[in-house]
Amino acid sequence: MPTNNKRMYDKGMVLAGLVIFVVVVTFPFWYNLGKAAPPPEPVLTEKAKAAEKCVESTEFMKAEHMQLLDVWRDTVVRDAKRAYINPEGKTYMMSLSNTCLDCHDNKADFCDKCHNYASVRPYCWDCHIDNPKETE
Amino acid sequence: MLEFAVKGSKRYWGLVLALAAIAGVGVLTWLYQLSFGLGITGMSRDVSWGFYIAQFTFLVGVAAGGVMVVLPYYLHDYKAFGRITILGEFLAIAAVVMCLLFILVDLGQPMRMLNVLFYPTPNSVLFWDMIVLNGYLFLNVVIGWNVLQAERHGTHYPMWVKPLIYVSIPWAVSIHTVTAYLYCGLPGRHFWLTAILAPRFLASAFAAGPALLILLCMVIRKFTKFDPGWEQIQSLAKIVTYAIILNVFFFLCEVFVAFYSNIPYHMDSITYLFAGLHGYDAYVPWMWTSIIMMVLGIILLVPPVTRRNPMTLAAACLLVFFGAWIDKGMGMIAGGFTPNPLHEISEYIPTAPEVMIALGVWAAGFLVLTVLFKIAVSIKEEVRA
Amino acid sequence: MKSSRRRFLKLAGIAALGLGSRPVVDAAYAAVGGQAAPEPKVGRQPEALTAKQWAMVIDTRRFESAADMEPLIEACHSIHNVPHFENKRHEIKWIWETEYKHAFPGKENDFLPWEVKERPYLVLCNHCENPPCVRACPTKATFKNENGIVVMDFHRCIGCRFCMAACPFGSRSFNFRDPRPFVAETNKKFPTRMKGVVEKCNFCAERLAEGKMPACVEASDGALVFGDLYDPQSKVRQVLNDNYTIRRKQELGTSPAVYYIV
Structure with a gap:
């Protein structure tokens, strides 16, 4: 049977180790303190500007586009429904490559900028082909 | 009890480090597979499961084989096995860990693994396999740990463990039954489409599992102060004897049905494995080796004189274990996919990276086994001291 | 809001x-108890074609050589970004041509009419009414949609390949590596796939949604007929009425929705 001893062995070593651990773990926070890069502004194409409104309001799209796309993909693939009618009654085909990227054909400036800033890597583009104009 | 895992001889640490090193190389190879895709393996659209799933199938058997020490002790009060039930349970844990790892390395998109839980699909046998395998792992961890701890303290294990022990016995049968159902319910895969597949899997499991356990007991006898017992080894040997005979018998039943009925679908895969088909015959030497090993094993196991001799018994166990391994870990899966549904032949040969990843999983499993057996043996030594 | x-x-x-x-x-x-704000809705495009069970009849008499089938296969594989691999192990195909004995194993007579035996046969996913692949899939990544099409949800597939073992027709392919570099010319309107997922023919679900016939049917010059199996007025039913047809391995009970006039 091991004994439950209340004594702490090698106190100095343990505490020093803890301090080093905390310093290392928090390093990115204090090293970058006050040096946050300004959030990028997505660039709108002429076509997107001319449309004035996306499928939903700008605030909604900013905050919820990923959920919207998630619902889109399930509805298209699993429910065989491809038309999206927004509250104003306007109909869109639910398609990332063919609808979203038709207006926003500047993926690098519109999508990637923010995604890189937020350090998210959506793998949409592994399959869905971004607009050809951008890859040139 | 975990402290016993970090206190050991040089030999123990040498073994741990060697296994960890092989497992490490396996992990690196797996990372390469993750970045390239499963194209680094020998699998194709015709043989879409290969070495990984075959190892998985064989190891489910080894895991289920652990029940062969648990059942006589708890249901028939066969006291002698009380000394080694923990070894059976710990072997089952290590085997299930390998099974789960083999599933993991076989997935094309392992990051999406949890989809099986997010979208539970009771009509898929794989869903049930996930449940029974994880359940069996859980049962053996809880039971093994509690019983061993009680032994260490010289007390009786808590009463709530008892029902779990009883549940674990049919559960062991279920893991291999469900694994057989993965294959035998598929239309158009005639090699597997047989009601005897689950019984055959169980027979080979109850031969290979206890055979490995006998070998492990012999190793423990030789290298530690804990003696699992000669009577125990002999009882296991009888189990191995009957199980391997049943396994060969079931196989011969398959051969009879296929060739007496003369239905092409039923003969094709067996012909491919044992004689070659349309010029493809890579598996022929392996399959005959497997049959010869199993038959030699039987010849050594049936006469008491060779069964009772440690040398010949060890040889018999090796023959049974590797014979069953070739049968299930090589032939069973590739054979079922050859010829393909269009009656074309793509011969499957595992590639070097594929074998390396499989070796890595085996090493990881034996690492788990080494650590668990070290704990168990240390406690046994302590209690008997 | x-x-x-x-x-x-x-x-x-x-x-x-x-x-x-x-x-x-x-x-x-x-x-x-909320006041419902104007809500977005989802629906079908008005031109979408629907069916209880889409089905296909292949008039094999209309194909004399593999060259006759090439345009159909090419139409399918190019619009669906099906990659082309030199390595046979990585091969991916949605629709392809094969011999009689491979399309209908177990139905080969030794003394068939020469043209029946020698003619090429077009094979693809049968979109079975009772699909074993759907039964096997542990995540519902492959499922039967409301039009009877056996669909792959590439987003959900974990790549376990149980469906490939379950399919008695060898209709499924697996992405053993990233397919994108092996697509000669990508069709921007259709996604490629990523490595580690299973794929197969989708009966052109994306074209039916726009009111178009499947690509192979369109390219077949009438040799392939497509329609609703359960609509007595459909063209498929007319052709099935007028011709004796066979199906691949129908003894397995999967009820393939692709019929062959031989």
Whole structure:
């Protein structure tokens, strides 16, 4: 049977180790303190500007586009429904490559900028082909 | 009890480090597979499961084989096995860990693994396999740990463990039954489409599992102060004897049905494995080796004189274990996919990276086994001291 | 307004998992007593073609050589970004030509009419009415949609390949590596796949949604007939009425929806 001893062995070593651990773990926070890069502004194409409104309001799209796309993909693939009618009654085909990227054909400036800033890597583009104009 | 895992001889640490090193190389190879895709393996659209799933199938058997020490002790009060039930349970844990790892390395998109839980699909046998395998792992961890701890303290294990022990016995049968159902319910895969597949899997499991356990007991006898017992080894040997005979018998039943009925679908895969088909015959030497090993094993196991001799018994166990391994870990899966549904032949040969990843999983499993057996043996030594 | 939309999207997400959207949405609005803001809706495009069970009849008499089939296969593989691999192990195909004995194993007579035996046969996913692949899939990544098409949801597939073992027709392919570099010319309107997922013919679900016939049917010059198996007026039913047809391995009970006039 091991004994439950209340004594702490090698106190100095343990505490020093803890301090080093905390310093290392928090390093990115204090090293970058006050040096946050300004959030990028997505660039709108002429076509997107001319449309004035996306499928939903700008605030909604900013905050919820990923959920919207998630619902889109399930509805298209699993429910065989491809038309999206927004509250104003306007109909869109639910398609990332063919609808979203038709207006926003500047993926690098519109999508990637923010995604890189937020350090998210959506793998949409592994399959869905971004607009050809951008890859040139 | 975990402290016993970090206190050991040089030999123990040498073994741990060697296994960890092989497992490490396996992990690196797996990372390469993750970045390239499963194209680094020998699998194709015709043989879409290969070495990984075959190892998985064989190891489910080894895991289920652990029940062969648990059942006589708890249901028939066969006291002698009380000394080694923990070894059976710990072997089952290590085997299930390998099974789960083999599933993991076989997935094309392992990051999406949890989809099986997010979208539970009771009509898929794989869903049930996930449940029974994880359940069996859980049962053996809880039971093994509690019983061993009680032994260490010289007390009786808590009463709530008892029902779990009883549940674990049919559960062991279920893991291999469900694994057989993965294959035998598929239309158009005639090699597997047989009601005897689950019984055959169980027979080979109850031969290979206890055979490995006998070998492990012999190793423990030789290298530690804990003696699992000669009577125990002999009882296991009888189990191995009957199980391997049943396994060969079931196989011969398959051969009879296929060739007496003369239905092409039923003969094709067996012909491919044992004689070659349309010029493809890579598996022929392996399959005959497997049959010869199993038959030699039987010849050594049936006469008491060779069964009772440690040398010949060890040889018999090796023959049974590797014979069953070739049968299930090589032939069973590739054979079922050859010829393909269009009656074309793509011969499957595992590639070097594929074998390396499989070796890595085996090493990881034996690492788990080494650590668990070290704990168990240390406690046994302590209690008997 | 914003929060009600967010709720809609969440509920629509749940609905997409098969709970049925209306009752859930209604119940949720009733529960919070909220004034329903104008909601977005989803639906079919008006030109979409629908069926209880899409089916195909292949008039094999119309194909004399593999060259006759090439345009159909090419049409399918190019619009669906099906990659071309030199390595046979990585091969991916949605629709291809094969010999009689491979298309109909077990049905080969020694003394068939020469042209029946020598003619090429077109094989593809049968979109079975009782598909074993759907039964096998542990995540519902492959499922039968409301038009009877056996669909792959590439987003959900974990790459376990149980469906490939379950399919008695060898209709499924697996992405053993990233397919994108092996697609000669990508069709921007259709996604490619990523490594580690299974794929197969989708009966051109994306074209039917736009009111177009499947690509192979369109390219076949009438040799392939496509329609609703359960609509007595459909062209498929007329052809089935007028001709003796066979199906691949129908003894297995999967009920293939692709019929062959031999």
